[in-house]
Amino acid sequence: MNLLSQSTMLLLTLLSRPRLTTPFHLPRYAPIIHHSQTRHHQSSSSDDTSSSTSAPSRFQNTNNNADQIYSALSSSGTLKVTTCTIRNLLNEMMLQHNLTPIPADALGRSTMCCLLASSGMQEEQMFQLSVKGDGALRGCTVIVNGKAEAKGFVGMPELNSESFTLQDAVGKGVLQVVKNHPDWPRPYNGVSEIKHSDIDRDFGIYLAVSEQRSCALAAATAFKGILCTAAGGYLVERLPDCPESDMEHVADNLAKLVKLDGGNALPTNLLLEGKTPYDIAELILDGLGMQPLNSVEPKALCHCSDDKLIRSLRLLPREDVDEILREEGKIEARCQFCGRVYRMSPEEVEKRMAEAKGDPSKDEDFGK
Numbered sequence: 001m002n003l004l005s006q007s008t009m010l011l012l013t014l015l016s017r018p019r020l021t022t023p024f025h026l027p028r029y030a031p032i033i034h035h036s037q038t039r040h041h042q043s044s045s046s047d048d049t050s051s052s053t054s055a056p057s058r059f060q061n062t063n064n065n066a067d068q069i070y071s072a073l074s075s076s077g078t079l080k081v082t083t084c085t086i087r088n089l090l091n092e093m094m095l096q097h098n099l100t101p102i103p104a105d106a107l108g109r110s111t112m113c114c115l116l117a118s119s120g121m122q123e124e125q126m127f128q129l130s131v132k133g134d135g136a137l138r139g140c141t142v143i144v145n146g147k148a149e150a151k152g153f154v155g156m157p158e159l160n161s162e163s164f165t166l167q168d169a170v171g172k173g174v175l176q177v178v179k180n181h182p183d184w185p186r187p188y189n190g191v192s193e194i195k196h197s198d199i200d201r202d203f204g205i206y207l208a209v210s211e212q213r214s215c216a217l218a219a220a221t222a223f224k225g226i227l228c229t230a231a232g233g234y235l236v237e238r239l240p241d242c243p244e245s246d247m248e249h250v251a252d253n254l255a256k257l258v259k260l261d262g263g264n265a266l267p268t269n270l271l272l273e274g275k276t277p278y279d280i281a282e283l284i285l286d287g288l289g290m291q292p293l294n295s296v297e298p299k300a301l302c303h304c305s306d307d308k309l310i311r312s313l314r315l316l317p318r319e320d321v322d323e324i325l326r327e328e329g330k331i332e333a334r335c336q337f338c339g340r341v342y343r344m345s346p347e348e349v350e351k352r353m354a355e356a357k358g359d360p361s362k363d364e365d366f367g368k
């Protein structure tokens, strides 16, 4: 069984028989250790910069009312900056899963890491991040595709947020990344150790160590009660032939950005003040010129369906399916990613399974 079929299995958890759910696991992977370094949250005593609000209309996003992923290059083309705001998306995920703020913070940060790192990838491609820590959160998984459609879940959605910090909740373990495309012969797998347990810094280390992408990355959220008031982040990537002077310049700009935000959940204060992804990218590239690349609106979207439930059932031993039908009188399953519940009568299961064609272990529409 390949990875894709495992992700199909993950998609639908049988409510009546949780023991039948195949645990999601990825093959062991030995990372190539590289000497790239991440730059993160650097501090300096430089003065503030002010931001411009003269974004072209295509990139404007007054008060961050819409979710947005914005990307740009420096004028030399050797630095790429991607910035995002996903407040609406995260509020929707909180509703889907009844999340308290700490699990929502973890899911929000993971979602932003995926969206930022996969910005610009082909629409059919998928990018999956699994945070596999030993903390009370019991892990977190997010999948995004090239259309910036995101779905995800955490192990413990209703964790008492007063008893844990994000770091406690995540714990120690590994980050695992799977990337795939329908045209690829096999998925790409990467893994790196969880060192800081705050997801964004660990994901920055993953990009540097496992993918040799020299970068600075931050992603954070802010809440008022159970409402997400800000969720945003940035990824700055060094492209080939980037002169050292540009790297120093952007590091200075990031230090200014940290100071301007003034909080420990960068860049949420800037977002709450109304700075948009365009404004934040402009601050990061201040003095280096900015060539806008793209702006897309990410969505919380899951493409689960009763067809996928049938596919999952076909992967189980037939006698197990029959046993559930005998004991429960129906099949009831809940999508782990969006919480949608599917119910099917024995007659419907029988009919659909008889009609089903193809190899159920091949998840042709995994990226949707």
Ligand SMILES: [Zn+2]
Pocket: 302, 303, 304, 335, 336, 337, 338, 339, 340
């Ligand atoms: Zn779903």
